[in-house]
Amino acid sequence: MAKTHVTMTINGQEVEALVEPRTLLIHFLREQMLLTGPHIGCETSHCGACTVDMNDMSVKSCTVFAVQANGANITTIEGMAAADGTLSALQEGFRMMHGLQCGYCTPGMITRAHRLLIENPDPSEDEIRMGIAGNICRCTGYQNIVKAIQYAAAKINGVPFHEAAE
Amino acid sequence: MNDMTPTREERAEKLQGMGCRRKRVEDIRFTQGKGQYVDDIKLPGMLFGDFVRSPYAHARIKHIDKSKALAMKGVIAVLTAEDLKPVKLDWMPTLAGDVQMVLADGKVLFQNQEVAFVIAEDRYIASDACELVEVEYEALEVLVDPFKALAPNAPELREDLRGKTEGAHGKRIHHNHIFNWQVGDKAATDAAISNGEVTIKEMISYHRTHPCPLETCQALASMDKIKGELTLWGTFQAPHVVRTVASLLSGIPEAKIHVIAPDIGGGFGNKVGVYPGYVCAIVGSIVLGKPVKWVEDRMENLTATSFARDYHMTTEISATKEGKVTGLKVHILADHGAFDACADPSKWPAGFANIVTGSYDFPVAHLEVDGVYTNKAPGGVAYRCSFRVTEAAYCIERAMDILAQKLGMDPADLRMKNFIQPQQFPYQSALGWEYDSGDYPTALKKGMETINYRALREEQKAKQEAFKRGETREIMGIGVSFFTEIVGAGPSRNCDILGVGMFDSAEIRVHPTGSIIARMGTKSQGQAHETTYAQIIATELGIEADKIMIEEGNTDTAPYGLGTYGSRSTPVAGAATAMAARKIRAKAQMIAAHLLEVSDYDVEWDIDRFRVKGLPEKFKTMTEIAWAAYNNVPEGMEPGLEAVNYYDPPNMTYPFGAYICVMDIDVDTGVAKTRRFYALDDCGTRINPMVIEGQVHGGCTEGFAIAMGQEIRYDEMGNCVTGSLMDFFLPTAVETPHWETDFTVTPSPHHPIGAKGVGESPNVGSVPAFSNAVNDAFAFLNAGHIQMPHDAWRTWEVAERLGLHD
Known part of the structure; x- marks a missing residue:
């Protein structure tokens, strides 16, 4: 199949590549760019394991063609930590609050939460739950994911974090 | 060097x-x-496999034409059953003693059954080529309803079993019959039921569902034809068993x-079994000498690899007028789909369903299970539960509520009255188990007090009155569940998988500088084994957990073990870990005594060191002992500091818990809102x-x-109508x-560290709590037993049936 030339910025790096027009963005990222952080869980946009940040929006990369991302600015989980390796507030929060178990949904979940906290820096619990409703986790029951996002919000906002009682 | 400054507490905390x-x-x-x-x-030269699947639930295959697919650029091979016959891999054994088609052999028995395997240069081409494989089917009569499976005129599904009156578990009485399994004293139970002052009888169904882990099942096989070695990466909850099966099937030596x-x-049970995708990837790689990857998509996962439950349990209880239970009789119709690919220990066709007496002191009981074939996907895996324990717990917990209602008793009080008492442990159940330990009354009491149970019942009464007066359209339910699990299979005398005893293992090696590598026969799928096994070793050996690396999943390096499912990692491999660590500590004691120039019996263990009895300032830390193990051991002792333990547990462990759910249901919409959910677990x-x-x-x-809604459902043609996340409920x-969450602690008396396992308890315990809450909400309207799942539509239908919308 004839290939199309694309360029995009992924995690701050400009890349160019040839892709088939039908190649999904998730396959392009995972198999051509070797960024295996985003995962595939359902192929129907329900689970959010493939979530990446594309032009300042959370996008499910299993239902976007790579050619649609031509010229786009993309951030994946691999681009969340600082250049010196320091973990982001969310990455730290997920570990501190036990917000993950098998780890399969985690890259998409953190990437989504990253955008959520930019859109709404001080969300209520309900706003967090609604804000991550496009991302399914089969292990945690979400309670500690909510806490992890609250932990990160507090850290970013420079206020003390008070863990809610069970 | 011998720093005494940190206190004992500080030393313990640091570990x-x-x-x-x-x-x-x-x-x-x-x-x-x-x-x-x-x-x-991603391996160099890697190929991708994809399946052509049957659109029919039951059909004869007249012809397969793969020429168009083979002609497509990038397609390397197309395998059908005919291609697998010469290597005898067209069928494979199941864990339950049945056989299963790898690729459809003459007919298909469920929708989305694997018919042909296309191998191509990339996954897109493989998928395209699947469309080009032409299969001619002749549709056959479909059997969906398990209750019709044993009718004389029911269609014959398994022609391969024609004439076989003996199955892996005894006599077959019909062409769609798999097994009949009975436990308990039938005559005594029948007598108890017929003499019961109060009796109940109800058919309690636990519908078909699916574990649906977020990562689907997948495998990558790479055959090195020069060395004659096969490397197989896969989503395996039991990698060692997979290797044994792969060796038996392929003839390649296990080494x-x-x-x-x-x-x-x-995993949640989905990744225990061996699937056609694994076999086809292996065969493809062996034939082609290239790596072949198979990754199922979500629809394939939900419709073809391993459903769970589908148990239909006719349950009778007899009791005195005062509410003391006198007998339990359960008949289960088990729908296994097209092949019995149930993942149970070999001798247990219905798993440990005979835990169905639950937490109660039944003097007599009888359980009978009939397994049948239908035109549905094979499986019967333990979806986050020990083998069929969830079904059993649901059965007894629902039945106890039904009995409570008949007696006019509070369901919590009825449970309290019939609990096995703390002093009765070890307790011999009427269906053959020896419960190791428990304190049920304390747990339930704690739960009832924490949630303020009596006040909730008062509130419920007031709401019922208000509902009857037309002041509210909401009804309130309180669901009580008190489950007893049976986990940690198991003693190898009665639990094996394909003949391999269900022990598990740990191998611990202490390096000269005092860091540790430990390897296990289990395999985490998210249960934090790398974190928690290290904690066991840290306590046992006095080395900081951060210096202990845990490794699992590589059959070349890990000791043989039976894997992770049925909450067996902590009860079995956790025990092996403690036992291996104790072997190391025993040797360390001799080295310490040697270094301190005293006898072995003059030193004692103290958190992270051995010290001379009565002289706490004279000691050697484990780090010092580790170094000495490699250069200064007592004469005649082997150098080094490592141990392996294969632990064959003397008994299972019996975790338990008290779960209470408070729910409000809008009768006009059927929407149920969980107001509170309290989960007390005792996992030792x-x-x-x-x-x-x-x-x-x-x-x-x-x-x-x-x-509340998750299910695998079929229409009358055998089409799976819940095959994607659009229809299959994941909250x-x-x-x-x-x-x-809350807890009590009743250690297991036979486990080295007293632990029982917890991973599956919440799935086992919460389902009856939710279902009992819905049923409890409608009980004052005499709704009768309401079957799961309780989605809003079905709940609305109950309200409609009761005339609440008139």
């Missing part, structure tokens, strides 16, 4: 051993997208097969409370889904209730 909320080691890679799952692995289970994105000794709470949250969320953060 991050058992009982501490140690943060997880695994998270460092997972939060950075650096986990390595099967589909992340030349390297099975690697890398990070696994959730608690290794990492943070991890335990996380397990309980996750298991309860699965239970919530199952009880999001919005629907999921808030979980309140």
Whole structure:
């Protein structure tokens, strides 16, 4: 199949590549760019394991063609930590609050939460739950994911974090 | 060098051993997208396999034409059953003693059954080529309803079994019959039921559902034809068993097969069995000499690899007028689908369903299970539960509520009255188990007090009156569940998989500088083994957990073990870990005595060191002893400091818990809102409370889904109508209730550290709590037993049937 030339910025790096027009963005990222952080869980946009940040929006990369991302600015989980390796507030929060178990949904979940906290820096619990409703986790029951996002919000906002009682 | 400054408490805390909320080691890679799952692995020259699947639930295959697919650029091979016959891999054995088609042999028996396997240069081409394989089918009569399976005129599904009156578990009485399994005293139970002052009888169904881990099943096979070695990466909860099966099927010596289970994105029982995809990837790689990857998509996962439950349990209880139970009789019709691919220990066709007497002191009981074939996907896996324990717990917990209603008793009081009492342990159940330990009344009492149970009942009464007066359209339900699990299979005298005893193992090696590598026969799929096994070793050996690396999943390096499912990692491999560590400590004691120039019996263990009795300032730390083990051991002693233990447990462990759900239901919409959910678990000794709470949250969320709407459903043609996440209910953060966790601690008397296992308890315990809450809400309207799942539509239908919308 004839290939199309694309360029995009992924995690701050400009890349160019040839892709088939039908190649999904998730396959392009995972198999051509070797960024295996985003995962595939359902192929129907329900689970959010493939979530990446594309032009300042959370996008499910299993239902976007790579050619649609031509010229786009993309951030994946691999681009969340600082250049010196320091973990982001969310990455730290997920570990501190036990917000993950098998780890399969985690890259998409953190990437989504990253955008959520930019859109709404001080969300209520309900706003967090609604804000991550496009991302399914089969292990945690979400309670500690909510806490992890609250932990990160507090850290970013420079206020003390008070863990809610069970 | 012998620093006495830190206090004993400080020294103990520094270890991050058992009982501490140690943060997880695994998270460092997972939060950075650096986990390595099967589909992340990319090998040079790797090919992709994809299945042509049957659109029919029951059909004869007249002809397969693969020429168009083979002519497509990038297609390497197309395999059908005919191609697998010469290597005798067209059928494969199941864990339950049945056989299963790898690729459809003459006919198909369920929708989406594997018919042909296309191997191509990339996954897109493989998928395209599947469309080009032409299969001619002749549709046959479809059998969907298990209750019609044994009718004389029911269509014959398994022609391969024609004339076979003996199955793997005894006599078959019909062409669609798999087995009949009975436990208990039938005559005494029949007598108890017929003499019962009060009796109940109800058909309690636990519908078909699916574990649906977020990562689907996948495998990557790579045959090195020069060396004659096969490397197989896969989503395997039991990698060693997979290697044994792969060796038996392929004829390749086990030592030349390297099975690697890398990070696994959730299992919940889905990744125990061996699937046609694994076999076809292996065959493809052996034939082509190139790596072949198979990754199923979500629809394939839900419709073809391993359903769970589908038990239909006719349950009778007899009791005195005062509410003391006198007998339990259960008949289960078990729908196994097209092949009996149930993942149970070999001798247990219905798993441990005979735990169905639950937490109650039944003097007599009888259980009978009939397994049948239908035109549905094969399986019967333990979806986050020990083998069929969830079905059994649901059965008894629902039945106890039904009995309570008939007696006019409070369901919590009825349970309290019939509990096995603390002094009765070890307790011999009427169906053959020896419960190791428990304190049920304390647990239920704690739960009732915490949630203020009596006040909730008062509130419920007031709401019922208000409802009758027409002042509210909401009804309130309180669901009580008190479950007893049976986990940690198992003693190898009665539990094996394909003849291999269900022990498990740990191998611990202390390096000269005092860091440790430990390898296990189990395999985490998210249960934090790398974190928690290290905590056991830290406490046992006095080495900081951060210096202990845990490795699992590589059959070349890990000792043989039976894997992770049925909550067996802590009860079995956790025990092996403690026992191996104790062997090391015994040797360390001799080395310490040698270094301190005293006799072995003059030193004693103290958190992270051996000290001379009565002279606490004279000691050697484990780090010092580790160094000495490699250069200064007593004369005649082997150098080094390592041990392996294969632990064959003397008994299972019996975790239990008290779960209470408070729910409000809008009768006009059928929408049920969980107001509170309280989960008290007693899993014996608690290794990492943070991890335990996380397990309980996750298991309860699965239970919530199952009880409130998650199901695998078929139409009358055998089409699966819940085959994607559009239709199959996985709760999001919005629907999921808030979980309140609590605990009591009753250690297992036979386990080296007293731990019992917890991963599956919340799935087992929460389903009846939710279902009982819905049933309890409608009980005052005499709704009768309401079957799961309780989605809004079905709940609305109940209200409609009761005339609440008139």
